Amino acid sequence: MNMEEMIDKYFRPGRLPHIWCPGCGNGIVTGCIVKAVAKLDLPKDNVAVVSGIGCSSRASGYLDFNTVHSAHGRALPVATGVKLADPNLNVIVVTGDGDATAIGGNHLIHAARRNIDMTVVLYNNNIYGMTGGQYSPLTPEHSKAATAPYGTIERSFDIAELVKAAGATFVARATTFHAPMLADLIAQGIEHKGFSLIEAVTACPISFGRQNKMGGPADMIKWQRDHALPLAAFEKLSEEQKAGKFPIGVLYKAEGVKEYTEAYDELIAAAQGGK
Template sequence: MEKLIEKYYRPRLPHIWCPGCGNGIVTSSIIKAIDKLGLDQDKTVIVSGIGCSSRASGYLNFDTVHSLHGRALPVATGIKLADPELNVIVITGDGDGTAIGGNHFIHTARRNINLTVILFNNNIYGMTGGQYSPLTPTDSKATTAPYGTLERAFDIAELAKAAGATYVARGTAFHANMLVDVIAKGISHDGFSLIEAVTQCPIYFGRQNKKGDASTMLKTQRDHAVTVEAAKKLSPEQLEGKFKIGVLHQSEAPEYTKQYQGIIDRAQKGAK
């Protein structure tokens, strides 16, 4: 890992994240996946929005864009269409990706453009002080919900699948090695890939909801995550309160940049 930090991180550590925040673990999983696949550092672009998770792009030694709140996907779409040879990886959070950027999210999934989105799900808006997000579970406390949230949370993996994403996976900060595998598969997949990375926010989500310290929250991830293979053998009652990890959905569909090249070719033929 020390060598990977020298190679892939900018010399500006320690990072800004709170003590025990899982974002550092998820970021290192992304780096391990990039290293595993041997991606060219000059041909890899990292785009992020705004939020705790989106700070990751500033620490990584690639061509990076720290874009506007919720707008990481339109920026990434532009980069990918301008040069489809690039590996474009998007780092976003639950608030950034599913609330303010929710519309961009479903439409980028619908286009099936070859981007890899790693959505850090810490269940809260951490950077702004703990407001609830669309992925905050019902009845959780937040600074904007002192008596608990009324709304139901999105299942972002199901949403991505329904919107047309062709690769959907989930991992956790606890299952860090498995997260490397699902991210690597997502980068290799030709189409829109969503990887939900469940991570802990011990300061704003954990403290308000009495979830314990970072170690306890990591153990909670361990105890509530069930692999897709193991879930097949369990009854719906046994799966109550659990969430699935691993590759949740994979399918084939025409990829957007290739279709777009087809249009360019047809138009140029017509002009001659």
């Protein structure tokens, strides 16, 4: 399927153009979600996309699935309700760095802990874009933001390590420069039975890049190319060489951990057998 056919099949007619700024990477990430669904040939009726609030969360409205644009930070609880109530649905959560790791941070660790089968695509643009460039928990330390005019003194999360520690069973990262890899990782996440999170590093030239003098959209994509390394290559680096670099690819995968809705079916069977 070429891109045009994919747009016709998976994007809602009449909903484009999207609201994202010129140079924004969110369209690339959203395209990768569609490529993953196309690769797996999932029936559209069986896909639910649940998003929160923010730039990236607007993606749900463009996609021709069962879609929820929920409240700020609340995509994961809503997605948990959808998935637990109807485990036949493939649930994809679209969220941003502020949405998922600040206001929704509690929901993120608990959804990971439950290992409920859903795939979170976390659009990480390092900033609150929609509100005009305030710092998020994924804004790198010392970066400038509308609410950090002197540079943020807060350390940022390593979101992959965070959800891994919380119990996620598939964790991956790619960038919009590595779009084919990103689409492939999302497809792997959907196929994985359990809680999966794919961090998609995406550029926000307007609200993040400009404040931090990172150049235009192309420069920010080159930045991704120059700072991301496949996990195996990253691990060979010394601690000094790792500074400023980050690994991409499948970062963690756990097998044999019981998935939540399957465990729930067993619970129901036990409760009904015991009556």
